[in-house]
Amino acid sequence: MDIVKLIGAVIAIAFFLAYVVVTDVPANINTYVNQPELIANQINNIIPKNFSISSFNIDLANLTRLANEYKQISGKLSIEVPSFYHNLTGNLKINMPKIPKQITGKLMVNLSSINVRGVYLNIYNDFNQSIIIENITGKYLFLSSEQFFTPMEEKEVFINITNFTGFYELYSEGEENVTFRINVDGMNFSSNMILSKSSNVSLSVPNYRGGTVSVNITNTFPYSITIYNITGKYLYLEKNVTIGSNATSTAMFYVSNFTGFYNLYNQSKEIVNVSVEVDGIKISKEELLGKNFNVSLPNTLGGVVNVKIYNPFNITIMLYKAYGEYFQLERAHALRPGYSYLPLNVTNFYLLYNNIKNKTENITILVGIGNINITKTFPLGSSINLTYYESGEVSIAVSNPLNTTLIIYNITGKYLYLLNKTEIKPFSSGILRIYVTNFTGVPNERITLLANVYGENVSESFEVSNSLSISINQVNVPVHNPFNETIIIYNITGEYLYLTKSYTIPPGSTQLLEIKITNESEVFNENITIKAQIGQTNITYVTGL
């Protein structure tokens, strides 16, 4: 036996035994045996299994149905506002003082002498006004020429006698009736008297003079009125006057002709131009001035007015809001088909009606027809067509079946958009408020949805159809590569799912695989095919989900 070989063999065995002892091979024997199996088992970990599907549905079938229904309905919604609230009629009671409309006076007539040719009369003008005696006539008497009397003048007047015998007979019997024709300021008056030794002719003469008159005016309107002017044929207001509600103030008028004024005033035929200010509104108008000075003035007050509204549909619709510059509907009302009356709160009737007259008062209404809310603005007093081409707001219930908050940022299409960002809590429902600009376009519209699920932003484009439902099905499956080999996942395909792109997972790292699911209810029943590469090995693996 070769001694060196023996020594070599001993050393070699000693080395090996030393290794076995130092590294404690017997204790680790399980590690050596199980390690390949443990590694093999890790393959199972990289196969996406048991993932939950992040999906939610927004059922827009309702929207489509409404849009289709909405095509059928059309009608004219009208709102009529009664006009009698326009004016408040009230009184400005004018209390005219007793001012002399006529001047009464006497002509003192004394018979001075009688002869065959005529009679001499001594006449005293008791008026403080000039008069002209145009004629003095009796059965057998006449005045040959007009006589002018200044105030307080006394003079002899000769009157011709045509038949002395006849005259004297009448005179003796006291039956000589004499008529005085008098002219005062161009106006003619007649007065009769029985001619005797001494008699008076009483005359009433109009007062043509003018002057300042203070007049009490009572305002029966429910607001304060400032009168700037009242100007008529025979008077004008000297200074503007403010009269409180149901109060009396003194106004100073200048009357240019008392008689002329009174004549018209008593018959309420004095046409005056009145300018007043009510609540900052200046109004000039013509009114008839009389004892009852009925002035029609704008109603600047607010109040409730019942408007007549016509619901053209054969269903009850909701009127949620109705408002304009000077009015507002206090609360929502259900409008039955046909006519209804609704109370509107008006802040200023005059300004409201003025706007209606000028066609500048718009009414904005929020009407609910079925589930469609429509906001429209149109001139008050006209009617508005609610027809298929109209726009409106639609509320759609969306349920969130996920255990995460669903945030819907936007839904946009050519004819619709989401009014506000909507968050729906896990396992609950929310309302999407969608504004439709044109209902006819909706059923075939392509719309885009922007949402956030599990912190991931999702953008999905889809078509609205009659049986529409939006499914956002996307799973993000984390896949960890436990090996020291790069794994490339080329594809994961199934009838109802697919991988959006291929993924290269470096050794020891994890990547989120984005898997889209096209049918979330069927997907769990299908087999998926995974195509991957580990090292230089291509693997095609078919597995159930």
Add this chain to the structure above:
Amino acid sequence: MMKYPFTLIYLISSLIIIVLPFYWWTYDFGGLVVIETSPFQMSIYFLGTFLKVSDVISAALEAFRIFLIIVISRDIYLFFKGKIIRNRALPTLTVSYLLYPIIIYIVITYLMSSHGIYSNYSFLEIGKESVSVRYDNADLLLTFAFYPQIIYWIALAISFLFIPSYLETRKLKK
């Protein structure tokens, strides 16, 4: 002493080859299993992970290396003393490596058939072959690659020096 140059070169270069810590062959089974081996050390990688059992195997092989180093060193020493001892270790090791693919083929074919794995694997001595494997519901397409390192070719070349060495020392034996 210089009458046997081939023997001298053969012995010294054999020692060098044995001492050098290089792998001779690599057997790559589609990157899933990679075996790097020499008669004196071995590494097995499974899915890129080094299998710890390789160390135990390597320890045994390293012991063999130590044994051979001692033996060949003794032979060289004796050679210089004028005593020639033929050492067949290196040719035996290098030539036997050509048989390994046959063993691998037998083992793999056995394992596959016993596990119900279907494959189009046919015998591969050296180079590359695409192998498709069907097991349960998985289809694998692997590239088997068996290839020697340069150190193996050198070792093989040195092994061939055994022939002239044998011839030149033939008389001595008689």
